[in-house]
Amino acid sequence: ELKVEQNPLFLSMQEGKNYTIYCNYSTTSDRLYWYRQDPGKSLESLFVLLSNGAVKQEGRLMASLDTKARLSTLHITAAVHDLSATYFCAVVYIAGGTSYGKLTFGQGTILTVHP
Amino acid sequence: GAGVSQSPRYKVAKRGQDVALRCDPISGHVSLFWYQQALGQGPEFLTYFQNEAQLDKSGLPSDRFFAERPEGSVSTLKIQRTQQEDSAVYLCASSLFGSAEAFFGQGTRLTVV
Numbered sequence: 379e380l381k382v383e384q385n386p387l388f389l390s391m392q393e394g395k396n397y398t399i400y401c402n403y404s405t406t407s408d409r410l411y412w413y414r415q416d417p418g419k420s421l422e423s424l425f426v427l428l429s430n431g432a433v434k435q436e437g438r439l440m441a442s443l444d445t446k447a448r449l450s451t452l453h454i455t456a457a458v459h460d461l462s463a464t465y466f467c468a469v470v471y472i473a474g475g476t477s478y479g480k481l482t483f484g485q486g487t488i489l490t491v492h493p
Numbered sequence: 494g495a496g497v498s499q500s501p502r503y504k505v506a507k508r509g510q511d512v513a514l515r516c517d518p519i520s521g522h523v524s525l526f527w528y529q530q531a532l533g534q535g536p537e538f539l540t541y542f543q544n545e546a547q548l549d550k551s552g553l554p555s556d557r558f559f560a561e562r563p564e565g566s567v568s569t570l571k572i573q574r575t576q577q578e579d580s581a582v583y584l585c586a587s588s589l590f591g592s593a594e595a596f597f598g599q600g601t602r603l604t605v606v
Contacts, residue, residue: 382535411594420584421536421597466535470592478591479524480549483535 380405380471384484391457391491399487401450401467408477409470410450412441414463415486421466424452457491464488495519497598499585505604506575514570514601518587525568526595527560530582539583542568543591575605 381404391397401410409428413421425434427443427450434441438461440453450467468481498517506512518525523544528536529552538552544565553560557575562568572579582602586595 409592420599423594423596426594468535471538478541478543478548479588479593479595480526480538480541481528481536481595482538486533486535 380407380469380482382467382469382482382484384465384467384487387485387487389487389489391454391489393458393491393493394456396456397454399452399454399465399467399489401452401469401484403448403450403467403469403482405448405472406445407469407472410443411468411470411481412439412450412452413466413468415466416463424465454489459491459493462489462491497585497587497596499583499598499601501601502599503602503604505606508576508605509574510605511571511573512575512603514572514583514603516568516570516585516587516598518566518568518585519596520566521589522587523565523590524588524593524595525562526586526588527568527570528584528586529554530584530600532581536584539570572603575603577605579603580605 412424425441430445432443443450464486468483471480525542527539530536540560541549542562557573559571582600584600585598588595
């Protein structure tokens, strides 16, 4: 059974500071997503990471993937208030070497950026 | 439409009532997923369709939950005899094919009172 764990679950950051959210998963997968969710809204895709060593950056967010360690990180640089949201990682489930895109999500990290 | 559309956006049901939640996927998308998101939790997989075929329903929590996609486009998630623990946001997602990126709808927030 695929398990996905994020930490921390709650993150209170000061504007301008840097921090990293971690996502560990338990079995082999070929794709990992990071999503953002604002209160009462649906999931917004931020990044999809496909291979070992993959790194993607968009604005103040950078995501990386280490498939050997089964670990992904979401790094926040110089946080601003607009980044306050809940962030989820999600891993594609593979069974018998095939995948149809079923996602297993982490618990989510609630990020609050304050002045 | 441009994105995945779900209706209603909000539903309040009395315990024991049956409900039906609708999902209109992106046109041409073969794969359709339903997820359940309880308050403060990550979404959890319910079921998966490839066209009209329901290929995985392993996440449906009980036999009160039933999903269909009869013509391979619109899907309906039905919950019979709702209970308080069914209160959650139900998210629908579609993708062009199985391994492609899925796009999520706005969700239906179900509250059972």
